[in-house]
Amino acid sequence: MLPFAKTSEIAPGKCKSAIVEGTRIAVFHTAEGFFAIExxxxxxxxxxxxxxxxxxxxxxxxxxxxxxxxxxxxxxxPAILPTRAFGLQVVDDLILVDPSPVA
Ligand code: FES
Structure with a gap:
């Protein structure tokens, strides 16, 4: 897991995009929590x-x-194929992302 952002950086309904180990990943903040996809x-x-x-x-x-x-x-x-989802963990006020795709 690699540090991605502080939770306070991504307001509900918003997202942040960044390149993590060569892959552009976006973390979205929904009512159910934070989620990471390509x-x-x-x-x-x-x-x-x-x-x-x-x-x-x-x-x-x-x-x-x-x-x-x-x-x-x-x-x-018109999209048919999925985009990749990534593991994510929140530790204290830090969002961590695993850049390996979820199987
Ligand atoms: S649906 Fe066409 S580019 Fe995303």
């Missing part, structure tokens, strides 16, 4: 951190495909 829509390589959050989903800013922030699963087209 910051890349699988339809056309757009950053999902520029999209909008509804519940535990993010919608791509380009064509609106929705991804589940907990699993990376593509919930609606």
């Amino acid at each position: 910051d890349r829509c699988t339809h056309a390589e757009v950053r999902l951190s520029d999209g909008w959050v509804e519940g535990n989903c993010v919608a791509c800013p380009w064509h609106g495909a929705q991804f589940d922030l907990r699993s990376g699963e593509a919930l609606s087209g």
Whole structure:
């Protein structure tokens, strides 16, 4: 697990994007907590951190495909393939991310 951000840096409904060991990862803050996914829509390589959050989903800013922030699963087209989800842990006020994809 690698340090990603302080919890206070990501307000509810917002996200932060950063490159961790060569992969651009976005951490989103929802009512259920913090979730980490690859910051890349699988339809056309757009950053999902520029999209909008509804519940535990993010919608791509380009064509609106929705991804589940907990699993990376593509919930609606035009994206078909999931984006990668990553392990995340909150320790005190620090968000830690495991850059290895969740199996
Ligand atoms: S680029 Fe994301 S849905 Fe098309």
